[in-house]
Amino acid sequence: MLKFKTALVDSRLWHWFPFLLAVGLNGCSTYYGQLAVGQFDLLRQREPISEIVDDQQRDPQLRERLNQVLQARRFASTALALPDNDSYRIYADIQRPYVVWNVFATEEFSVAPLTHCFPIAGCVAYRGYYQHGRARGAAALLKAEGYDTMVSGVQAYSTLGWFDDPLLSSMLRWDDERLAGLIFHELAHQQLYVTDDTAFNESFASFVEREGLRQWRTSRGLSSQNDAARNHYADLSRLVLATRERLTALYATDLSESEMRTAKRGEFTRMRQAYRRLRDGPWKGDGRFDRWMAQPLNNASLVPFGLYDRWVPAFAALFEQVGSDWQRFYARVEAMGRLPADERKRLLEALH
Incomplete structure (x- = not known):
């Protein structure tokens, strides 16, 4: 049984409650039905962190972690x-362990993801499910149709300011620094979100997360503890993106399907071999990505890479241009977000 002292339902939830109820009653077997039921169930479980921190009967370790969260939230x-x-x-x-599971899919000989469009979030490269079984079932159906698929667990997400998003127990698996960064990242999505431009949105939030963490550490007199992890992820991302580029070139050739499948397998073997050289060489045995690399890999596995950091250098340059002033930075980014996609991309490339 879930235990909580105060069930919170904000005014925006009541505004949307007839819609959520109607969708839910339409059947949680439908995609939108399970989204509505899952989101409503999540929102009704919320309780104020301050009450937990002040409650001497609650778990001391939980109270300490949540107290750290409040400090990061104020910052x-x-x-x-x-x-x-x-x-x-x-x-x-x-x-x-996860709040939702995302399903990514591509055609067998393409690295371009299937996209799905939603009323608020716009078009994205995945579909999310609140139950792991539903996600696996959706992936199985796509696989039966010939698509490459991947199911990925997600520990947090943002409702883009429509509701007051709770800190989730799934997020507490991370250390205090990564947890603070996640809060900065998700609040950045509430600050600004451009419909149908995932790379822009995620790169913006990732820059806010990184610069926010740098300032957070400085304010607390802490040295960076995650530079090696960040650099290793950047190495992995470059390796994956290079593989994606080679696959794009491969799929544009006139090879037969049989020949193309063989060459495709060869590219993933090449990527694994390059990863092992990184791990056993410059990374000095850091195997944090071994599990990901050991799973069955396909086109869909490559989709998330590049979305989160493509334009981070451009946003860093813009932040420097405005004298590291957050308000001026947000105003400039918001103005950029109102531009047509092609013009916005040209500006980002010029800043990069």
């Missing part, structure tokens, strides 16, 4: 000028 609004609302000042124990 997000006071120092980084991120939205000052109840998001991440409330907590939900979801009693599972």
Whole structure:
């Protein structure tokens, strides 16, 4: 049984409640039905973090972690000028490792993802499911149709300010620094979100996360602990993106399907071999990505790479241009977000 002292339902939830109820009653067997039921169930589990921290009967370790969260949350609004609302000042124990599972899919001989369009978030390269079984079932159906698929667990997401997003128990698996970065990242999505431009949105949020963490560490007199992990992920990302480029060139050839499948397998073997050289060489045995690399890999496995950091250098340059002033930075990014996609891309390339 879930236990909580105060069930929080904000005014925006009541505004959307007839819609959520109608969709849910339409059948949680439908895709939108399971989204509505899952989101409503998540929201009704929330309780104020301050009450947990003050409750001497609650787990001391949980209270300490949540107290650290409140400090990072205050820093997000006071120092980084991120939205000052109840998001991440409330907590939900979801009693599972992930809040949703995303399903990515591509055609067998393409690295371009299938996209799905939604009323609020626009078009994205995945579909999310609140139950692992539903995600696996959806992936199996796509695979039966000949698509490459991947199911990936997600520990947090943003409702883009429509609701006050809770800190989830799944997020507490991370250390304090990574948890603070996640809060900065998700609040950045509330600060600004451009429909149908995932790379822009994720790169913007990733820059806010990285610069926010740098300032957070400085304010607390801490040295960086994650530079090696960040650099290793950057190496992995470059390796994956290079593989994706070679596959794109491969799929544009006139090879037969049989020949193309063989060459495709060869590219993934090549990527694994290059990874092992990195791990056993410059990384000095850091095997944090071994599990990902050991799984069955296909086109869909490559989709998420590049979305989160493609334009981070451009946003870093823009931040420097405005004198590291967060308000001026957000104003410039918001103006950029109103531009047509092609013009926005040209500006980002010029800043890169």
